Amino acid sequence: MPRHFVHNKNLSPPMFENKFFDYFSRVHFSIVLIVYVPVVCWFLYQSVYNYNLAFTIIITLLLFGLFCWSIMEYTLHRFVFHYHPVSKAGKRIHFILHGVHHDFPSDSRRLVMPPGASIPLAVVIWYACYGIFGSVYAAPFFQDLLLDTLFMT
Ligand SMILES: [Zn+2]
Numbered sequence: 001m002p003r004h005f006v007h008n009k010n011l012s013p014p015m016f017e018n019k020f021f022d023y024f025s026r027v028h029f030s031i032v033l034i035v036y037v038p039v040v041c042w043f044l045y046q047s048v049y050n051y052n053l054a055f056t057i058i059i060t061l062l063l064f065g066l067f068c069w070s071i072m073e074y075t076l077h078r079f080v081f082h083y084h085p086v087s088k089a090g091k092r093i094h095f096i097l098h099g100v101h102h103d104f105p106s107d108s109r110r111l112v113m114p115p116g117a118s119i120p121l122a123v124v125i126w127y128a129c130y131g132i133f134g135s136v137y138a139a140p141f142f143q144d145l146l147l148d149t150l151f152m153t
Contacts, residue, residue, distance in 0.1 A: 006103040012110065015100055024116050026109035035115050036122075043139040051136045061133075061140035068141075 006013075016022040047053045081098035085091050095103075100110060113121070129138040 008106050010106045010108050011104055012107045013100065013104055015096055024114055027112060027114040028109065029112045032112045032115065032118065035119075039122075040143045043143045047140045047143075051139065053136070053140065057137075058140045061137060062143065065141040065143065 012026055014022050015025045044058075047058050077098075081094075083090075083094060085094050091099075100107070104110070112118075126138070126142055129142040132138070133141055
């Protein structure tokens with residue numbers, strides 16, 4: 001059986017020559033929880049107390065968000081993260097986006113997306129949800145996408 005990783009020990013190879021970017025390419029998973037769980041709670045609070053959404057609507061939108069995220073995650077993984085670039089720049093971008101995760105799957109400091117990358121992504125996803133569902137229904141849908149985004153590697 002062929003080996004599909006460079007190293008399966010808890011090693012964290014440099015991703016960037018720039019020490020600043022390299023330092024912030026690593027994060028303990030608890031940092032992501034500390035950053036996003038309050039945001040998720042705030043959106044839940046908005047759904048329940050400010051928008052007075054029924055429990056069944058919130059649960060339905062959460063489940064719909066989970067379904068949509070599963071489709072998006074699979075599509076992203078299949079067609080972007082596992083794309084086989086041929087150019088040097090393409091290989092570099094692929095390594096930064098996902099290749100490092102496959103080359104060093106046991107790197108405990110790259111299990112989740114660092115906030116420097118996930119916050120801009122979450123903002124883009126929020127505005128997409130807001131544009132599609134409007135402010136009232138976007139909140140419960142977005143909570144699930146937000147939680148799932150954190151754990152995307
Ligand atoms: Zn993968």
